[in-house]
Amino acid sequence: MYVAQPILWTDRGVVMLDQRFLPGEEISHTYTNYQDVAKAIREMVIRGAPAIGVAAAMGVAIGVQKSGAKSLSELKAEFPIILDTLAKTRPTAVDLFWALDRMKLRFNEITSRTSDLAQISATMVEEAKAVHSEKRTTDEAIGRFGAELMPREGYVMTQCNAGALATAGIGSALGVIQVAVEQGKKLHVYVPETRPYLQGARLTAWELHRSNIPLTLITDNMVGHFLKSGKVGAIVTGADRIAANGDTANKIGTYQIAVLAKENNVPFYIAAPVSTFDLSIPSGDHIPIEERSSDEVTQIKGIRIAPDVPAAHPAFDVTPNRYIAAIFTERGVARAPYAESLHALAVSAASATAK
Ligand code: MRU
Numbered sequence: 001m002y003v004a005q006p007i008l009w010t011d012r013g014v015v016m017l018d019q020r021f022l023p024g025e026e027i028s029h030t031y032t033n034y035q036d037v038a039k040a041i042r043e044m045v046i047r048g049a050p051a052i053g054v055a056a057a058m059g060v061a062i063g064v065q066k067s068g069a070k071s072l073s074e075l076k077a078e079f080p081i082i083l084d085t086l087a088k089t090r091p092t093a094v095d096l097f098w099a100l101d102r103m104k105l106r107f108n109e110i111t112s113r114t115s116d117l118a119q120i121s122a123t124m125v126e127e128a129k130a131v132h133s134e135k136r137t138t139d140e141a142i143g144r145f146g147a148e149l150m151p152r153e154g155y156v157m158t159q160c161n162a163g164a165l166a167t168a169g170i171g172s173a174l175g176v177i178q179v180a181v182e183q184g185k186k187l188h189v190y191v192p193e194t195r196p197y198l199q200g201a202r203l204t205a206w207e208l209h210r211s212n213i214p215l216t217l218i219t220d221n222m223v224g225h226f227l228k229s230g231k232v233g234a235i236v237t238g239a240d241r242i243a244a245n246g247d248t249a250n251k252i253g254t255y256q257i258a259v260l261a262k263e264n265n266v267p268f269y270i271a272a273p274v275s276t277f278d279l280s281i282p283s284g285d286h287i288p289i290e291e292r293s294s295d296e297v298t299q300i301k302g303i304r305i306a307p308d309v310p311a312a313h314p315a316f317d318v319t320p321n322r323y324i325a326a327i328f329t330e331r332g333v334a335r336a337p338y339a340e341s342l343h344a345l346a347v348s349a350a351s352a353t354a355k
Contacts, residue, residue: 001178001181002207003165004017004164004165004207005017005162005168006019006051006164006165006166006168007051007055007058007132007168008045008123009058009132013030013031013033013057013062013082014030014034015030016031016039016040016045016055016308017046017165018045018048019044019046019047019165020043020045022202022203022206023103023205023343029277030274030317031287032061032062032064032066033062033252034066034082034085034086037055037059037062038057038059038085038086039138040055041055041086041096042089047095047165047166047229047236047242048133048161048162048163048166048167048238049096049166049239049241049272050089050091050095050138050139050166050169050172050273050275051165051166051167051169052095052098052099053093053095053098053131053275054064054099054131054135054168054303055097056086056089056096056100056103056127057103057127057128057131057132059086060082060083060086060099060103060104060107060124060128061103061121061124061128062128063078063082064107064121064124064213065085065121065124065125067121068352071117072111072115072117072120075111075293080284082104083100086100088152090214090290091289091300092187092241092249092288092316093240093242093276094240094277094278095135095273095275095276096242098275098276098277101133102112102127102131102345103128106127107120107121107124109124110124111354113130121195122327134166135169136169137169137330138169138273138330139164139169139170139171139172139175139273140170140175140179141330141331142172142176142272142273142329143171143175143176143178143179143180145330145332145333146176146179146180146236146269146271146283147176147179147183147185147190149234149267149269149326150176150185150233150236151185151234152185152186153185153187154186154187154188154231154233154237155187155188155190155226155232156187156232156233156234156235156236157189157190157191157192157223157227157232157234157236157266158174158177158187158190158192158236158237158298159193159253159254159257160191160200160201160202160237160238160250160251160253160254161192161200161202161204161205161207162174162237162238163175163205163208164207165203165207166203167238167273168236171207172273172328173236173238173271174204174207175271176236176271177189177213178211179211181211181213182216183310187213187291188214188216189208189214189215189331190215190216190218190223190232191205191215191217191218192218192219192220192253192257193217193218193219193220194220195220195297195301196252196297196313197292198300199251200217207218214295217326222255223256223260224260225255227257227260227261227263227274228263232264232266234256234267235261235269236270236271236328237250237251237257237269237271238242238250238251238272239270239271239272240276240316241278242270242276242277242278242285243278243281243286243287244277244281244282244283244338244339244342244343245282245283245321245338245339246321246324246327246334246336246338246339246341247284247285247287247320247321247339248270248272248319248321248324248327249318250270250282250288250316250317250318250319251315251317252315252316253316253317254316254319255317255318255319255320255323256317256325258319260296262322262323267325268319268323268325269324269327270319270324270326270327270328271328272327272328273329273330274331274345277345277346279342279343279346284318284319287316288338289297289314289316289318290341291313291314291315292313292315293310293313294312294313297312298311298312312338321338327334327341327342331347332345332348
């Protein structure tokens with residue numbers, strides 16, 4: 001199985017594979033300050049909810065490591081600015097804020113015990129590395145739970161890119177498919193191209209192809225046609241934020257796939273870590289939806305495909321919980337009523353992982 005490496009902590013800085021150039025070119029950048037890490041998140045060098053969380057954690061760590069602060073009080077004055085800069089990058093993926101909260105907690109804890117700046121810096125770096133390494137374990141557990149619900153053979157469908165590129169582990173939705181294939185299931189994946197940013201065509205197709213998993217790329221307006229064919233056994237996508245009632249924000253286009261899935265009796269599943277839960281909001285109505293540049297709709301790679309007219313670009317939509325057959329997490333599978341099942345998973349011990 002091929003596992004892409006979208007981000008890495010190194011002695012030189014935070015190294016990111018620039019996903020804007022995939023699949024054509026594999027270009028990496030090394031970032032040595034938190035402002036550049038923030039810019040990389042905002043400009044989609046790295047994307048995908050859990051991977052954005054890893055990048056944010058590393059952004060905080062590099063911010064502390066490279067800080068010019070000469071005392072703990074100076075560092076404490078700078079720290080909220082680092083957090084704020086990273087928080088203002090992308091609004092929808094809650095993993096970003098989860099990672100910032102975790103780094104803040106660690107910072108408060110270590111600075112209550114020591115004022116040694118070198119020790120504080122080393123601790124923050126270790127925490128960011130831990131956030132990263134946990135992604136792999138988490139994804140593998142999600143994969144094991146989800147694989148059980150994949151068909152033994154035949155077609156499945158996904159949306160956007162929820163592979164290793166998007167999680168910095170083995171992938172959430174693609175992790176489920178990878179694990180199912182490793183278990184011997186004979187799956188063939190329909191990959192909607194995911195206009196306007198083309199994460200399906202550029203990234204999911206690239207990852208599946210490298211893993212030798214059979215796929216067929218389709219345009220977004222073919223989804224209904226293929227779901228109606230009766231050949232698709234399951235759909236599995238990732239998530240950017242899951243509200244307390246199970247309503248789920250994911251890449252634009254996910255909602256219409258889920259509705260078409262219900263119409264055609266195809267189970268629609270979400271695969272996401274518990275860090276993607278936002279139990280502070282009662283429903284998907286409260287999820288902030290990122291509005292991106294209309295240029296991404298009217299142009300592809302700088303080539304104009306529409307006249308210079310107004311174009312909308314909500315980057316995410318919200319799928320109401322009634323369309324979701326189950327949510328695969330690293331702690332188990334949640335089913336309706338989600339208000340109860342998500343809460344139970346959130347409070348359950350992290351040790352309750354897949355067998
Ligand atoms: O705009 P993006 O590319 O960051 O959006 C990514 C998605 O919507 C993914 O499906 C989601 O983050 C889940 S990734 C495991």
